[in-house]
Amino acid sequence: MTEQEKYMKAAIKQAKKAYALLEVPIGCVIVHEGKIIGRGYNRRNTDKNTLAHAEITAINRASKKLGDWRLEGCTLYVTLEPCQMCAGAIVQARIDEVVMGCMNPKAGCGGSILNILENERFNHQVKVTRGVLEEECSSMLKEFFKGLRVRVKMEKKLRVSAVAENTAVQQKETGEENVNEDKK
DSSP: OOHHHHHHHHHHHHHHHHHHTTSOOOEEEEEETTEEEEEEEOOHHHHTOTTOOHHHHHHHHHHHHHTSSOOTTEEEEEEEOOOHHHHHHHHHTTOSEEEEEEOOTTTOTBTTSOBSTTOTTSSOOOEEEOOTTHHHHHHHHHHHHHHHHHHHHHHHHHHHHHHHHHHHHHHHHHTHHHHHHHTO
16 A cells, blocks of 8 residues: 555545534545644535535644644645645645545535646645545545435425425314315
């Protein structure tokens, strides 16, 4: 196992924590001088906070650990390509390198839609490595969204059933049921 795979496994472990909370399973770790100094996983729905992304949490923790907002000399490992907010935070934190598991064709800003991380117009560019343990990262996301679609479909059926049951109870209580039959 390479060093990159070792740290990506640690990020995957964080993503599994998000999965357990029924959050989109994205995990992140930040490494400095061979040690993990920041960990994070997606908690956006749990915390009801749009900023509660894995990368933002890990950056906050790493900054606290180092006592500096500048995370120079650090490498960030993340299971899914960062969004625009997280990519911007990575650049602002002066992180040296980002290692990604899988790409995000719908919202990725590390090369898919935009490339904020390597954009030469900014005062800091980040070295990017893509595709580390890509299949493992990607399959976890696919499994999550497949389960989410099933849950949403079941919840919809339950809501429709509950509305029908509630309507039947109301009709029985108010006698509306008989009124409709009289019209026939």
